Amino acid sequence: MLDWLKAEVFQANLDLVRHGLVTLTWGNVSGFDHSAGCAVIKPSGVQYESMSARDMVVVDLEGTVVEGKLRPSSDTPAHLELYKAFPAIGGIVHTHSVYATMFAQACREIPCLGTTHADHFNGPIPVTRFLTEEEVRSGYEKETGKVIIERFAGMNPSDTPGVLVAGHAPFVWGTNAADAVQNSLILERIAQMAMGSFQLNPAISPLPAHIQEKHYQRKHGPNAYYGQKKR
Amino acid sequence: MLDWLKAEVFQANLDLVRHGLVTLTWGNVSGFDHSAGCAVIKPSGVQYESMSARDMVVVDLEGTVVEGKLRPSSDTPAHLELYKAFPAIGGIVHTHSVYATMFAQACREIPCLGTTHADHFNGPIPVTRFLTEEEVRSGYEKETGKVIIERFAGMNPSDTPGVLVAGHAPFVWGTNAADAVQNSLILERIAQMAMGSFQLNPAISPLPAHIQEKHYQRKHGPNAYYGQKKR
Amino acid sequence: MLDWLKAEVFQANLDLVRHGLVTLTWGNVSGFDHSAGCAVIKPSGVQYESMSARDMVVVDLEGTVVEGKLRPSSDTPAHLELYKAFPAIGGIVHTHSVYATMFAQACREIPCLGTTHADHFNGPIPVTRFLTEEEVRSGYEKETGKVIIERFAGMNPSDTPGVLVAGHAPFVWGTNAADAVQNSLILERIAQMAMGSFQLNPAISPLPAHIQEKHYQRKHGPNAYYGQKKR
């Protein structure tokens, strides 16, 4: 079942490696099929070199394996919480990409310091709080999803397609698996550039709001004119 | 028309990727033909892997598409302003290359800290001001070109073939598209080296003027003796 | 003799290069066979390109060459001390990998700043003291091993599979040569991420203990559930 989605998710996992966002097996991508109500996700701890599309695991929203011989990624419960809470998204990526993780470890949000950021994320990239002992005990990965959702109260996850989990690393999403991978790469570059700008100017101010707004809207607004016309 | 220039501009766009100056589609190169009064530029938001020389778009100085099926880069109006104001240039590059963008975001010019800089840029690499709300509203990309031109009042754009747009990223130019790409790579390395030198010595002084002058003149002056004799 | 171990150690040495952990010949891997009481180690100062599995040198725990035409790595006595003191380990790696070496030179331990660290190392990555003049004189490489063992008094080397030798570089170990190489790569990434997190937040606190514990145990504890079931 969902062979098309397995193919997409498999390719997206490989692209994550190709973009240099993954060391060893520290990354996973899932995709979601709204009609089937199922997610397809990378198996846990499997080497990328020996993985094939058929190894992708199909799980329902409760985390039950619907198809697949391997264990799904240990982060599956976090992915599922996000699919339940953010109905507009169709793909999720989790990595420990180096620069985004530096910010997550330092518990610092990434303010919008330039148009590269404004082109893709509408406002700062937020940081969650740490999970409590009780949350860690009761279901660590599921609670990781919940703490992200808590952080997005009053925010539109389509405008800000990613978050830094405090002391951990980024979770990033998109309309599908490939889009989520692209947003992960963008977040990593934004984080790297922000590191350097902070070094050059520790008291740096965010990009003026009217320029932030312009850049985001020219790519994502109702009158977007970046790129080619959608067919 | 202008097939030779399409070939040049196409190759220059690929070289930008090869030099590691571009993430995703964050970069564009144009070339200008003075006799035709037309620029050739990359199409907007097209993947480099699927692009061919025939996809390059020909536009006149008013921005009207003279030939080409795709939309030109959304930054086209900025390129055209520069071709109109700086008649000596024949190629323009815009990237969000990582180190140069760090300086642009921090709104810090890059002083001449060493001979690598002095060999290629005569003096600091300047930063523009931010665009006003009115400028953003009335034509963002065109006004980006104008704010660069304003910054170069009293300066020779051939001596300083690039600029950092505040909160945005570099624009770099040259005698043709390939030359502009080379200057983009040079700017990126200069920016990286300057980052490190500032870290080692926050109170660093610029290179003494007599050494700056010597290096620039031995490559670009009337008695230049670097490289082979031009045939 | 021990051809299987020579093949493993040879491959592990190549992997070290492939992961970007080695400049020139600044790295060596050994493996240990408990039944034979012998270690297999890279020859000293030999280029990786011209090396073959047959060049690996077999030494006993006293450092006597049991088989092999080439001199073993000059660091062999350090490896042997560790095999004698840490009976649970089966592979050792020594590199001058860039980020881990920055910490070793600065004599700073790497605290656990995030889950990447907690997934693999249980607690901070320690730094040894400097060797004394007497220790340097009496047998530098052997004493390097001893100063590591001294630093691990009261610690479990399987929980913390690596150390920074003050003013020198990391030594890392594992259950076999391949595992030790993987731990070396992990240490290098942890060190790089810690550099950046310190830059963003010089007063950064370690990851809360309950999250550290959770991450380490889900991968390494008795009820570990990360990865696939061991067959």
Added chain:
Amino acid sequence: MLDWLKAEVFQANLDLVRHGLVTLTWGNVSGFDHSAGCAVIKPSGVQYESMSARDMVVVDLEGTVVEGKLRPSSDTPAHLELYKAFPAIGGIVHTHSVYATMFAQACREIPCLGTTHADHFNGPIPVTRFLTEEEVRSGYEKETGKVIIERFAGMNPSDTPGVLVAGHAPFVWGTNAADAVQNSLILERIAQMAMGSFQLNPAISPLPAHIQEKHYQRKHGPNAYYGQKKR
């Protein structure tokens, strides 16, 4: 003439690029034949891709071109001064490699912070003074060589096979062209590691003298035991 040396120098120039030490044409290698009293050096400003061993230029110690159709590197007079003053050396490299150049621009010597440094350079890597206006006017490249020689008064260039020219970049040497290239790569890594160690500990002390001495002597002293026996 000197075809063997042209082949060596050509290969050494390519190796410089392969090691990532060169951007564009910012690097040159020469080799010296003591019996002929001639140096072989890279031509000026020629692309590495289109260069062949036959393009290498033979010059005598006065800088007269003895063989070759192309202009020698503009830095040739600096190389020749060093060959005249340092009779033990047989190869010289000049690059603008990124990390070493950061130190040169910041006019900071690189103290010996670890054994990587101590293994290859006996003591700090020194910085020259800036050239005076008079020196720049009278023969910039030749005076660059002289200011290096001045800095090495009382020092042994074989113990410290490289220097940072203030505001410029490194010059590195060795027993032949390949050895000089290797020392350039080592200097670059040492510089990168020192950058990071300074960031982690701005008040860092040099490696204790007894460890510096040990590491240098085990590789370069009369009783060196690193590597294989010389045949």
